[in-house]
Amino acid sequence: MNHIDEQDVQPLVDRDKRLADARALVAAIENGDDANEARLVGDLTAGYSGTIFDEVGRMTREVHDTLRSFAEDERLGVLAEDEMPGARDRLHYVITLTEQAASRTLSITEEATPVAEQVVERSRRLKAELAKVAASEADNPRLRSVVDSITHYLEATTGSGERLKQQLTEVMMAQEFQDLSGQLLMRVIDLLEQLEEKLVGLLQITAPVRGSRVDGRAAERAEEGVGPQLPNAGDNVVRNQDDVDDLLASLGF
Amino acid sequence: MDRNMKILVVDDFSTMRRIIKNLLKELGFTNIEEADDGQTALPLLKQGNFDFLVTDWNMPGMTGIDLLRAVRADERLASLPVLMVTAEAKREQIVLAAQEGVNGYIVKPFNGATLKEKIDRIFERVES
Secondary structure, three states: OOOHHHHHOOEEEEHHHHHHHHHHHHHHHOOOOOHHHHHHHHHHHHHHHHHHHHHHHHHHHHHHHHHHHHHHHHHHHHHHHHHHHHHHHHHHHHHHHHHHHHHHHHHHHHHHHHOOOOHHHHHHHHHHHHHHHHHHOOOOOHHHHHHHHHHHHHHHHHHHHHHHHHHHHHHHHOOOOOHHHHHHHHHHHHHHHHHHHHHHHHHHHOOOOOOOOOOOOOHHHHHHHOOOOOOOOOOOOOOOOOHHHHHHHHOOO | OOOOEEEEOOOOOOOHHHHHHHHHOOOOOOOEEEEOEEEEEEEEHHHHOOOOOOOOOOOOOOOHHHHHHHHHHHHOOOOOOOEEEOOOOHHHHHHHHHHHHOOOEEEOOOHHHHHHHHOOOOOOOHHH
């Protein structure tokens, strides 16, 4: 967009005429001559306001041209109608994937924690029973020595079991990322929705009737890679390794 | 503190409900129910003789702060201890929650030790 340069704000009338008008205006105000005052104010500002109107006119034309080129830009239509909803779906899918991963991890920690608890509990009980045996067999040094080494082993096992339990709790707590990242993504999705709505609204105003879009894009991009596919991506997308193998087999591999 | 007390855990993310539930179990609490937002939590609270409410803030339907207000406004629930466990970490939010009568406030990410400490403190005060 052009800037208003100094040339544009120069009044149309010459300096002497402006000075004379200004002096006459002061005199008119001093004399209380309302009619002349109003006329002189008009004369003095006429040059300026003319320039301002010209400038507003030019800006209006620029806005108009910009909006027209905006409407003619196919890319924006694709963005609003296709790519932004697509981006939204991908983010929703990221939330689903992280939720599944977190849920799987939680299931495993929920199963593993009682196992670790049992190891601790059984080791403690066995150690207590062995202590009783050792007390009643105080005069059997060979048995005492075996009991001692098993007791040491059980103590170590109890410690390992406790540590394992703590680490499983840490693994469980680490799944908290899913809530936090999910909340952040929901906000981005919300923002995308608002942007999309505004963009569609703007496109409808500037181009009520839009022609159908060219669709050479999909072919162009497949070569570059298009990223993971969403579950409802359609029939031209493989769903699992079996589909891949079937496809390859049909091609003679 | 009664380890058999009935606790309601409210969070829209199932992952977080599960984590809180597991942490509470580790602390010895076993009588735990879940709800996914304030709207489903409130009827449960009104019927259920709950002793303790653990809630998130940012949830669809009814937020945690509105749930807290509804609890405090209900004659029979007004004195229910409420702990907020939320990612909302702005000072004014914490101040607001305090003004609305929250008993404890934990900002995510958090850990089991923090949860234990807050619960201990809440029930020390409630019981004294």
